[in-house]
Amino acid sequence: xxxxxxxxxxxxxxxxxxxxxxxxxxxxxxxxxxxxxxxxxxxxxxxxxxxxxxxxxxxxxxxxxxxxxxxxxxxxxxxxxxxxxxxxxxxxxxxxxxxxxxxxxxxxxxxxxxxxxxxxxxxxxxxxxxxxxxxxxxxxxxxxxxxxxxxxxxxxxxxxxxxxxxxxxxxxxx
Amino acid sequence: xxxxxxxxxxxxxxxxxxxxxxxxxxxxxxxxxxxxxxxxxxxxxxxxxxxxxxxxxxxxxxxxxxxxxxxxxxxxxxxxxxxxxxxxxxxxxxxxxxxxxxxxxxxxxxxxxxxxxxxxxxxxxxxxxxxxxxxxxxxxxxxxxxxxxxxxxxxxxxxxxxxxxxxxxxxxxxxxxxxxxxxxxxxxxxxxxxxxxxxxxxxx
Numbered sequence: 001x002x003x004x005x006x007x008x009x010x011x012x013x014x015x016x017x018x019x020x021x022x023x024x025x026x027x028x029x030x031x032x033x034x035x036x037x038x039x040x041x042x043x044x045x046x047x048x049x050x051x052x053x054x055x056x057x058x059x060x061x062x063x064x065x066x067x068x069x070x071x072x073x074x075x076x077x078x079x080x081x082x083x084x085x086x087x088x089x090x091x092x093x094x095x096x097x098x099x100x101x102x103x104x105x106x107x108x109x110x111x112x113x114x115x116x117x118x119x120x121x122x123x124x125x126x127x128x129x130x131x132x133x134x135x136x137x138x139x140x141x142x143x144x145x146x147x148x149x150x151x152x153x154x155x156x157x158x159x160x161x162x163x164x165x166x167x168x169x170x171x172x173x174x
Numbered sequence: 175x176x177x178x179x180x181x182x183x184x185x186x187x188x189x190x191x192x193x194x195x196x197x198x199x200x201x202x203x204x205x206x207x208x209x210x211x212x213x214x215x216x217x218x219x220x221x222x223x224x225x226x227x228x229x230x231x232x233x234x235x236x237x238x239x240x241x242x243x244x245x246x247x248x249x250x251x252x253x254x255x256x257x258x259x260x261x262x263x264x265x266x267x268x269x270x271x272x273x274x275x276x277x278x279x280x281x282x283x284x285x286x287x288x289x290x291x292x293x294x295x296x297x298x299x300x301x302x303x304x305x306x307x308x309x310x311x312x313x314x315x316x317x318x319x320x321x322x323x324x325x326x327x328x329x330x331x332x333x334x335x336x337x338x339x340x341x342x343x344x345x346x347x348x349x350x351x352x353x354x355x356x357x358x359x360x361x362x363x364x365x366x367x368x369x370x371x372x373x374x375x376x377x378x
Binding site for chain 1: 177178180181182183184185186227228242243245247312321325346347348349350351352353354355357358359360364367368369371373374375
């Protein structure tokens, strides 16, 4: 394996391309996402989307905020060659809701709100709540790992170059 | 930043290697050995050590209390002293004036100023209590994975250093490349292609 610090910088673009692909999948192919995670009812963009365009030696950042945000501006930025660098997501399964942000360069999860768990009223309650929280974390971390694995297998294949890039381009232009 | 917080930040790690000996006993001994010391008058700026998830201000790992089902849950504690710059300036000015009076001079050399400042910082460090910062972590030994509940660079670096000192195991942070390489299940051929990847040219 490459030196970790070098690999972090050298392949930073992979995380941003992953988030860009994920936005495209969310908007165009929820059924495929359900194949990746059979428990998934829906995965949607939440209240924040950040895009960056670093082409032509200049950095342009577009931040879209708000619960009912209009993502048009993001599509315009994509058309100009921007990529998604940060995304707030809403993940739903039957009766459960997760909200979280994902950063492209690190794949770090932040601002994660888990589904409700039982209250901790006595020391005996704690163990059950911890085990439940760990299970709920496993679900969302598993989702991210699974989606990224699907993406990276596509990304190293010919399909990415021959089909996916043009499909993303057509979607952002439509 | 903790597992029970209403909003959580997570940094994911892969653990490289396995422990020698029984897992829970080995972890227990290592946690005890590197548990955060209860020292308030130490002159050091920051103290780093392990603490227990349930009682972070009174570390207690007895009875394998860090075991929750199939996971181990404990916490990194960083006790940091932060001295306000204005307080340093005040005490430095007082001490510098004393030194001038004792030596009957109107100026101090650069070296004298440096020594006075160092002494002031050391004296204040001993008097000011450290502020504890607690960061929980979940270790799934079977899956060789650690979730650390902070994205702060300094906290993550402190964790990586203390983890290898305590358990002799490296933590590999999972960012896009390491996730692809270590947990995406790529074949050898796909991994070769991964090494050669360049940024896509997707603009219209």
